[in-house]
Amino acid sequence: MRAALATVVVAGLGAAAFWWGTEGGMALTSEAARRLDIAAAPRMLPDVPLYDQTSAKLQLSDYRGAPVVLEFIYATCPDVCLTLGTAFERLDAVLPPGVPLLSLSFDPADGLQRLGWFANRHGAEAPHWRVAGVKDPKARAALLERAGVVVIPDGVGGFVHNAGLYLIDGKGRLSRVFDPEDTKGVLDALLVIEG
Amino acid sequence: MRSWLLKAEARIGVGAVLAAAALLPPLAGLLEGQLVTHLLCQYPLLVGGGAMIGATLALTRLANWTAPSALLAGTLACVFWLVPRWIDAALADQAVNAAKAVCLVILAGLPLGWGWAQAGPVLRGFVWANATAMLAVMGWLQLATPIRLCNSYLLSEQRDLGLALLTLAILALIAGMSRAMLGQWGRPIQ
Missing domain, CATH: 1.20.5 (Single alpha-helices involved in coiled-coils or other helix-helix interfaces)
Incomplete structure (x- = not known):
């Protein structure tokens, strides 16, 4: 008993x-835990300095005031970033002009030329769709850490990362994370924000 | 009596050394670098170290009634640290990793060793059969899942883990069957 x-x-x-x-x-x-946590308590992202495919310099905080759709990529990525790029192409076609797209590279080797490759491949045109890098390693690491992006080497010269589409609200807070192909989720969430 | 005591002390010592070895910097880093070695070398060292201590402590006191709850507690503690979220968390945060080590030694290993030593043949057979089936199911799940379950490990490592778990399941099956058929499996002599 x-x-x-x-x-x-x-x-x-x-x-x-x-x-x-x-x-x-x-x-x-x-x-799953990261996405739940971000949806429940949106995270303020650090204000990092960026450079885009046209060599323009800007701050992440320049985007404040309107929502932004963000993704983390690296320019020579053979698989998941292509999905991400294609998702952004679809979003580019339907998003209202006031909602910019930002493809952020986490690869320190992505200079202007490589950002240009990625931009050309997907038809990204600044300033509406910027393909940008972070020069300062500390700022880059802090941004990835805060967003909960884990990048590991794939063993054959590339990277593997937990990919997603990120919605940043008008206050600069990371407020939602969606699957790489879930453009509908992003659009629905934007309607709620703008609604 | 004297020699038995020494033996018990030696076993507790060996258990503690096994667990400590899995946690010391050079080995810990190597083991945690790969999914297979993390789960199938470091975890077993921690749990096995705790189990040696638990089994030795069980010699000091007969308490058959504690066997089922101890085995269940040990199993649940192991399963908790097999949840992908907590595997990732342990790699990302040293404090969580320390909690994992303490948990696997004290909440998983100790009660498993204690419970196994206190358990009778029916309970042991039940636990062994379930462990075999769960190893097979976990191995199959790892092979069938197309997405990465841990942010810290590659999909290929997940496949390796799946194959390793299936291999373990087959070995556990062979061991269990051998014990059932080649051991004293007949009706006990009255």
């Missing part, structure tokens, strides 16, 4: 621990 009682108590404690550790079963992966 006490064996059964003790087992039931342990099972209850275990269930409570799992409930706590997975946000009630909603966050089994760190990616």
Whole structure:
């Protein structure tokens, strides 16, 4: 009897621990946890200096005042960034002119030329759609850290990262993260913001 | 009596050394660098170290009734740290990694060793059969999932883990079957 009682108590404690550790079963992966956390409490992103494909210099904070759709890419990426680029092409066609797109490279090797490649491949035209890099390594690391972007080497010269489409609200806060192909989610969320 | 005590102390010592080895900087970094070695070398060292201590402590006291709850507690603590979110969290944050180590030694290893030592053959067989099935299911899940479950590891590492888990499941199956058929499996002599 006490064996059964003790087992039931342990099972209850275990269930409570799992409930706590997975946000009630909603966050089994760190990616799901990150998205839930950002949606619940939008994060202020650090104001980093950027340079875009036209060599224009700007600050991330220059975008404040209107929502922005952001993605993290690297110019020589063979797979997921192509999905991201294509998603931005679709968004570029339907977004209202007041909502800019920003493709941010996390690869320190992405100079002007490489940003240009990416911009040309996807038809990105500044200032509406900027393809930009962050020169300062510390600022770049701080931005990735705050956004919860984890970049690891893929073992064959490239990178693997938790890709997504990011919605930044008019106050400069990262407020939502969507799957790389979920342009509909981005549009619906923008309607809510603008609505 | 004297020699038994030394032996017990030695076993506790070995358990502590195993767990500590998995946590010291050179080895810890190497083991955590790959998904397979993280989960199938570091975790077993931590849990196994704790289990050696737990099994030795169990010699000092007969408490059969604690076996099911101890085994369940140990299993749940292991499973918690297999949730991809917490694997990632342990790699991203030293404090979480420390909590993982303490948890795997004290909340997983100790009760598993204690519970296994206190358990009778029926409970042991039940646990072994379930562990075998869960290893197979986890291995299959890793191979069938097209997306990365951990932000810190590559998809190819996930596949390696899947194959390794399936291999372990087959080994556990062979071990369990052997024990059932080649051991004292007949009706107990009255």
